[in-house]
Amino acid sequence: MTAVRIIEVGPRDGLQNEKQVVTTATKLGLIERLAAAGVRHIEATSFVSPKWVPQMADHAEIMAGLPKLPGVHYPVLAPNMKGYEGAVAAGAKEVAVFAAASESFSQKNINCSIAESIARFEPIFAAARGDGVQVRGYISCVIGCPYEGPVAPAAVADVAQRLLELGSYEISLGDTIGTGTPATVLRMLEAVAAKVPTGQLAGHYHDTYGMGVANVHASYQFGLRVFDSSIAGLGGCPYAKGATGNVATEDVLYLLQGLGAETGIDLDKLVDAGAWISEALGRPTQSRVARALLAK
Ligand code: HMG
Numbered sequence: 696m697t698a699v700r701i702i703e704v705g706p707r708d709g710l711q712n713e714k715q716v717v718t719t720a721t722k723l724g725l726i727e728r729l730a731a732a733g734v735r736h737i738e739a740t741s742f743v744s745p746k747w748v749p750q751m752a753d754h755a756e757i758m759a760g761l762p763k764l765p766g767v768h769y770p771v772l773a774p775n776m777k778g779y780e781g782a783v784a785a786g787a788k789e790v791a792v793f794a795a796a797s798e799s800f801s802q803k804n805i806n807c808s809i810a811e812s813i814a815r816f817e818p819i820f821a822a823a824r825g826d827g828v829q830v831r832g833y834i835s836c837v838i839g840c841p842y843e844g845p846v847a848p849a850a851v852a853d854v855a856q857r858l859l860e861l862g863s864y865e866i867s868l869g870d871t872i873g874t875g876t877p878a879t880v881l882r883m884l885e886a887v888a889a890k891v892p893t894g895q896l897a898g899h900y901h902d903t904y905g906m907g908v909a910n911v912h913a914s915y916q917f918g919l920r921v922f923d924s925s926i927a928g929l930g931g932c933p934y935a936k937g938a939t940g941n942v943a944t945e946d947v948l949y950l951l952q953g954l955g956a957e958t959g960i961d962l963d964k965l966v967d968a969g970a971w972i973s974e975a976l977g978r979p980t981q982s983r984v985a986r987a988l989l990a991k
């Protein structure tokens with residue numbers, strides 16, 4: 696059976712833009728339910744500036760309250776050395792740095808150019824090597840940018856190559872505004888795969904245009920075996936107006952099960968976790984699969 700790794704990003708990407716206060720206990724309740732459903736990689740929080748993203752200000756409390764379960768990994772985001780040091784002090788063993796393939800998005804999201812962001816990451820990679828911390832590299836706007844429009848596949852490939860050279864164990868390709876279709880995603884993947892082995896690429900697709908599952912499928916056929924997704928389709932990006940959450944984890948799991956791939960995740964328990972957080976947030980799930988199964 697083909698093994699696929701799902702990185703659940705709901706507690707971070709899904710909740711970072713949530714306007715209402717989500718308590719630390721609710722976030723931890725979600726993480727516990729995800730782990731109980733068999734999710735092994737849960738992006739727990741981000742060590743970014745609380746002035747920029749207030750919802751992630753409880754990062755240290757989240758780290759302190761994480762269920763310690765064998766085989767469950769909790770990567771966190773770190774944009775600079777301050778974030779890295781905070782994350783490691785709080786017990787993080789995996790961090791993710793995040794760059795963009797478009798200059799305007801880089802400025803809006805992390806207040807610096809792409810080249811400056813890479814320079815900020817260098818000391819993180821150097822420290823991580825000494826600390827035995829694994830570093831993942833994210834690229835935003837791999838298909839389109841909310842400020843600049845379509846993004847050239849070559850621009851994505853260049854940033855991916857830099858992040859690989861710095862020492863990323865994996866590069867996650869983010870269609871931040873969800874405008875990608877299988878055709879544009881495959882063009883982008885072809886360009887990136889010329890610089891980075893396919894086995895080190897992950898698909899991170901937002902579902903704004905309803906293309907998330909189609910893009911996961913196209914990427915799977917291309918050879919990708921790692922996908923980021925968000926429980927109940929939670930989320931939206933503070934620096935990309937109108938963007939919705941990642942493709943729902945329930946929907947990705949249903950697709951992968953249909954393809955005969957193995958993820959180790961129990962769909963019924965996952966749907967329960969999604970129903971629980973949707974209820975806590977007071978809004979309907981964005982997952983089509985969850986809606987169908989809950990209506991049964
Ligand atoms: P800046 O204002 O340029 O930072 O922000 P600075 O270095 O000039 O410092 C200004 C102040 O921020 C200082 O405090 C620093 O100590 C503090 P002051 O002296 O004024 O009291 N500071 C920090 N505080 C906490 N944690 C830190 C940190 N760094 C500096 N790590 C910065 C630059 C990168 C910090 C800011 O722009 C930021 O936090 N941005 C984060 C934005 C973000 O989280 N976006 C969402 C995540 S990315 C995403 O969702 C895309 C993804 O899902 C893939 C996809 O879908 O595309 C990954």
Ligand code: MG
Nearest residue numbers: 708869871899
């Ligand atoms: Mg995202």
